[in-house]
Amino acid sequence: MDAPIRAWDAIMKHLSLGTALAAALLALPLSAPASAQDIRPAGNSAPVEQQLADQTPLPSDTAWPGGTISLDIDATDTVRGIYRVTETIPVTGGMRELHLLFPEWLPGNHAARGPINLVSGFQFTSGGKTLEWTRNPLDVYEIIVSVPQGAKNVVANFVHTSPVDGSEGRITMTPEMLNLQWEKMSFYPAGHYTRRIAIKPTVKFPAGWTAFTALDGQRRSGDTVTWQTVDYETLVDSPIFAGKYAKQWQLDPAVKLDAIADKPKYLELAPENLAHFEKLIDEADALFSARHFDHYDILLAMTDTMGGIGLEHHRSAENQYEPTALTDWDAMDWDHNVVSHELVHSWNGKFRRPSDLWTPDYRTPMQDTLLWVYEGQTQFWGWVLAARSGLQKKQTFLDAFATYAANYAEGQPGRAYRSVEDTTHDPIINSRAPLPYSSLSRSEDYYVEGALVWLEADQIIREGTNGAKGLDDFAKAFFGVRDGDWGELPYDFDEVVSTLNGVYPYDWATFLTTRLYGVNQPAPLRGLNMAGYKLVWKEEPNSYDKGRMGGYNYTSLTYSLGVNLTDNGTVSSTLWDGPAFDAGLVDGSQILAVNGTAYSKEAIMDAITAAKGTKDPIELMVKRGDAYRTVKIDYHGGLRYPYLEKTGEGEQGLDRLLAPRTGG
Structure with missing residues (x-):
């Protein structure tokens, strides 16, 4: 009986319960309730299982x-x-x-x-x-x-x-x-x-x-x-991209951009845009002040026929852009982020890796609990470096983070019961499969909500040091050690906290525990607000939303009707407790007509605009399977899309964060 007692004792200490309560719980009898066999009719067969030999054996070094x-x-x-x-x-x-x-x-x-x-x-x-x-x-x-x-x-x-x-x-x-x-x-x-x-x-x-x-x-x-x-x-860490149409650019003596494409015309990269890739490497060097590779290949596929990918490696990364992302540079600005994100992973995720995520082989199970550092801070730095290098416009950063902020401010009721830390288990739980109501179940929010938490951490440091330091200093101290080492250096929660305290003394353990391990937290907007910006709403999609909607052929009405729609009016996602949800619209339903007119993107957006400030419902003809019905949605708030807006005059904290660190 020692093992159950030790387990209870560990739980009580972990939860920091009062001594009296802990003692009372530990004093409870450990007797088991009546087994199922005790209440089954006599004479029924009742096999007994033997212990399976399924423990994962550790390999030898x-x-x-x-x-x-x-x-x-x-x-x-x-x-x-x-x-x-x-x-x-x-x-x-x-x-x-x-x-x-x-x-x-x-x-x-x-x-x-x-x-x-x-x-x-x-x-x-x-x-x-x-x-x-x-x-x-x-x-x-x-x-x-x-x-x-x-x-x-x-x-x-x-x-x-x-x-x-x-x-x-x-x-x-x-x-x-x-x-x-x-x-x-x-x-x-x-x-x-x-x-x-x-x-x-x-x-x-x-x-x-x-x-x-x-x-x-x-x-x-x-x-x-x-x-x-x-x-x-x-x-395993060195995959291959190969193709009939290929081109390579030398970004610096040790870094190459290696591109393949569906057609040769997609490999035309203007010199002024190639310069952004070159500057990305310079900005990464300035941020981390060390390299954890002897050479590095940015593998890039310009394709809509081979499957999309963004996957990190120590000395390379697998990346996919839409076919015209190089040739139609400005219009495809929304699609450029994956390269900077995966580059950051050479430092964060490959060299510095959570202790429970490092494994000696590919049989030992991984534990994902610190993905809010591994992926959350990579998401943060991937966007920051894209803006600093010009790989993406600053406005794209602002619009993307407006979209992120809006999701947590109004689009994710699942935050009431599920923490960010618990979403780190989603790659195992859900295998990145579609969900019927992702706004309730949540998904891998350690990426985006994690990035917003790290933005707040950056602003806390900047405010506390009168602008002398920021999260850049943490990046140097945590990821920029052992220049030239491209092995793996594991870390745990305590090292993250101690390194933050070395940059700026603060109660970082409580900060991280509250933001990431707590449930029903306020929307993670404080970092944006501290950085001189606020979330506002407009009737036109921001540049990031507009680009994604065009690239992936959907219409986002999340913050109005509470749905996303494909080009033919099929519901692809439904906001839990949103107007469409309340009216019984679910994924797979197809809107055939809007207020008596055949469905089109323009028709439904015009109907939402026309209903603003009125009392007339929006009437939809909907097909689900073989059934047709009329659905009336009593919504009158008009079209709503998120933006970030400055709250003060002149340069703000977020502007300073996104400013380049290198010349040229």
């Missing part, structure tokens, strides 16, 4: 004794979207079983999302003879292969099938380009840290294609490319 694994991938079948893989794993004498793991817990995904369902056609051989294999029923990511006596290696042949339709998953291969992610098409031997497993990669590409990656030692023979032997962790 030792090298794979077999030697270097060879990984050969044929990526030429772009018509069918197939990667054909041959992996040769050396084994040692006396080994009777080879336990191979498919990467499950993927860095940057914050969840167990390894797509083993896309790997098929397994065949294992040794010395030309087919070997038997089975799958571990308690860990379906583990394949157990029988090894014959005297075998020197096991050869695994299989295929990884890229989805060929978006409904099947993210498309990674098209006739014009591919995104090869090593962890999606390889196994590694169990029992060892992945950084201790040596692997030699080779890929055959379609004829004439250019391949970009952060891997070193590239050698090309025809269309087959090899790289130097590398540890498996670094391999």
Whole structure:
């Protein structure tokens, strides 16, 4: 009975309950209630479960004794979207079983999302003879292969099938380009840290294609490319973008911009806009005062055919822009942020990583509780660096943060019961799938609400130091240590707090705990207000909302009717307790007519405007499945879109935060 008592004691201390109450709780009898068997009719069968052997075994920080694994991938079948893989794993004498793991817990995904369902056609051989294999029923990511006596290696042949339709998953291969992610098409031997497993990669590409990656030692023979032997962790951290149409720009001696595109015309980048990418690197250096890479590749796909992505790596990042984002620079300003966000991750997330998110392999479960630092502060710095470098206009920053602020001020009733910290579990809980009422359930708010909390922290420091310091100083002290080190340096909550206190003494533990771990908190607008701006409403969409609506073909009426609509009037999201929700509109319903006129974006926006200040409801003809009905919405507030507006004259705190730190 010791274990339950120790657990209760730990809980009482953690919750800081009074001594008397804690003692009373600890004194409660630990007897169990009557079991179900006690109340079942006599004679019914009642099996008893045995303890499952499903505890995740920790790997050893030792090298794979077999030697270097060879990984050969044929990526030429772009018509069918197939990667054909041959992996040769050396084994040692006396080994009777080879336990191979498919990467499950993927860095940057914050969840167990390894797509083993896309790997098929397994065949294992040794010395030309087919070997038997089975799958571990308690860990379906583990394949157990029988090894014959005297075998020197096991050869695994299989295929990884890229989805060929978006409904099947993210498309990674098209006739014009591919995104090869090593962890999606390889196994590694169990029992060892992945950084201790040596692997030699080779890929055959379609004829004439250019391949970009952060891997070193590239050698090309025809269309087959090899790289130097590398540890498996670094391999997984070094994906490939390759394409028929490709272009590379040198941003500084150690940083490159590597772009592929659906068509060559999408690779035209004006010199004045290339300068913003160059300045982004300068601004990142000024912010962190250190680098955690020896060289870095910004991998960028200009596409609407290959699946979208924004994924961080130590010496590179996978990024996707809409096809015209380089050529139609100003109009696509809203789409430029992912590059700065993923660049920041080289410092925050890859080098500095929460202790519970660092794992020695891709089988050990990740714990996401500090994602409000990992992603929240990256969201903050990604936007700040985009504005400082001109990669995005300052107005785009203001409009994006107005949209963020509005969501928490009026668009998310789920904040009443669920904390920001609890949303850090969402990558595991929900796997980023659509939700019927995301405004109630919340989603991964550690990104955006986290960024607003860090904005408030910045303003607290600036106010307390009379402008002498800000969150920039925290970034240098926390992320800018050990220049040139591109290993991993884990941290915990206490180190975050102590570093903040080193910049400016304040009760940071209470501040962070209240803002991020508390529920039903006020909307996180204080940082904006301290920085000299306030949230206001206008009848026209701001530039960020307008760009996103045009890019993704939807109409946002969140703060008027309480819905978002596709081009044909189908409801794609519904605000919990909003006017449309109260009228019974749900996702999937299609608006066919507005006040007796066929649905169009203009028709519904005109109807909302016309109803402002009147008593007449907005009348909609709605189809849901095979049923048609008339819905009347009693809303009279007009169109409402969020903006940030200065509260004082001259330069304000937010203006100073966004000002460039480098010349030119």
